[in-house]
Amino acid sequence: MNETINRQLNHRSIREFKDADISDEIRELLLNIANRTATSNGMQAFSIIRITDKEKKAKIAEICKQDYVNRVPEFWIFITDQYRNAKIALEQDCFEDTRGDMDRFLQGYTDAAISAQNVVVAAESLGLGTVFFGSILNDSEEIVNLLNLPIYTFPVVGLGMGYPNQEPQLKPRMELSLKVFENEYKEFDSYLDAIKDYDKVLSNYYDLRDTSRRVDSFSKQVVTKLQNPIEKRSKIFDVVRKQGYDMMLTYLMEDEIKKMYKNAPKDMKEDLDFHESVSGLKLDTMVADLFEKFPYVEDYLLMINPKFNKLKTVVSAQELRKMTLESLANLAEMPADSLIYMIESRISEE
Ligand SMILES: Cc1cc2nc3c(=O)[nH]c(=O)nc-3n(C[C@H](O)[C@H](O)[C@H](O)COP(=O)(O)O)c2cc1C
Numbered sequence: 001m002n003e004t005i006n007r008q009l010n011h012r013s014i015r016e017f018k019d020a021d022i023s024d025e026i027r028e029l030l031l032n033i034a035n036r037t038a039t040s041n042g043m044q045a046f047s048i049i050r051i052t053d054k055e056k057k058a059k060i061a062e063i064c065k066q067d068y069v070n071r072v073p074e075f076w077i078f079i080t081d082q083y084r085n086a087k088i089a090l091e092q093d094c095f096e097d098t099r100g101d102m103d104r105f106l107q108g109y110t111d112a113a114i115s116a117q118n119v120v121v122a123a124e125s126l127g128l129g130t131v132f133f134g135s136i137l138n139d140s141e142e143i144v145n146l147l148n149l150p151i152y153t154f155p156v157v158g159l160g161m162g163y164p165n166q167e168p169q170l171k172p173r174m175e176l177s178l179k180v181f182e183n184e185y186k187e188f189d190s191y192l193d194a195i196k197d198y199d200k201v202l203s204n205y206y207d208l209r210d211t212s213r214r215v216d217s218f219s220k221q222v223v224t225k226l227q228n229p230i231e232k233r234s235k236i237f238d239v240v241r242k243q244g245y246d247m248m249l250t251y252l253m254e255d256e257i258k259k260m261y262k263n264a265p266k267d268m269k270e271d272l273d274f275h276e277s278v279s280g281l282k283l284d285t286m287v288a289d290l291f292e293k294f295p296y297v298e299d300y301l302l303m304i305n306p307k308f309n310k311l312k313t314v315v316s317a318q319e320l321r322k323m324t325l326e327s328l329a330n331l332a333e334m335p336a337d338s339l340i341y342m343i344e345s346r347i348s349e350e
Pocket residue numbers: 011012013014015064066131132133134135136157170171
């Protein structure tokens with residue numbers, strides 16, 4: 001045990017700060033620690049933008065929907081940054097396409113994230129309080145505009161720092177046994193049962209952002225979060241793509257899928273009141289039976305449309321047994337007859 005580890009084990013996010021700036025000396029030190037952090041491939045594909053302009057900060061606070069952003073004495077935004085290296089390559093007449101691939105994006109993303117955390121450890125060891133702001137991604141496109149981010153860059157996380165003016169409770173974490181496995185991933189028979197104790201412990205935690213009530217149990221928080229996605233955040237990869245990154249996805253794009261509908265056997269195309277396909281598929285055919293009879297269909301579905309990834313959760317929740325082709329189509333948000341046409345086209349290839 002040493003002082004730094006003690007502080008790490010007592011980490012809590014700080015959201016209210018004393019009205020005192022961080023000295024230039026400490027700021028320089030923290031920036032140097034960010035710079036000294038390990039970096040993937042040695043490429044240093046991240047940058048930090050210090051937000052000192054009050055108006056800009058206010059606009060970011062609005063995006064975050066967190067007023068306390070305005071009161072953070074020192075505010076940095078970490079970005080994944082392949083632009084600098086692309087320019088370095090370009091000035092040597094190198095136009096390699098890989099500068100905009102997702103591997104580069106993630107390399108910079110990891111660099112940015114771990115260097116931000118490295119700063120947190122150092123800042124806390126100096127008695128500073130810190131808070132991350134993932135909420136900058138509520139509207140990543142607006143952040144891109146506000147910060148004038150060029151192609152091949154993208155915001156990762158904001159970090160607020162200052163001298164703490166609050167003493168929040170230590171926020172409980174779930175047991176390590178739920179998160180740390182040996183050699184392979186461990187599945188639990190019932191996750192609700194496994195987090196039963198944690199649910200109780202977390203319900204006794206008071207979030208200083210709303211002191212009037214205890215927080216919900218963890219299991220309730222999970223449901224609330226999953227049921228209330230922020231639309232712009234769900235579509236974040238549209239902005240990533242606008243920033244020049246090519247996802248090189250291998251599933252088929254919508255227009256290609258549409259082309260495949262046209263390839264469906266002629267008599268099926270005209271049969272809008274669909275009853276049964278050549279292979280005997282109907283709207284009420286059980287998906288489990290389909291997969292048993294045509295095992296390659298499952299992989300095929302996952303390849304053509306990422307929405308079918310939901311299948312994986314359904315399978316592990318053992319809901320598949322109850323699922324018909326019609327409900328499968330609903331899951332993928334596509335017309336059931338089109339789905340059957342596509343499956344039929346695939347079967348006819350075998
Ligand atoms: C990537 C990331 C993004 C976060 N974004 C926000 C945020 O936008 N606003 C906020 O107040 N806290 C944010 N936090 C802090 C978490 O809410 C906090 O770490 C978590 O609730 C656990 O609390 P603790 O840090 O006090 O232990 C973020 C943390 C991480 C790691």
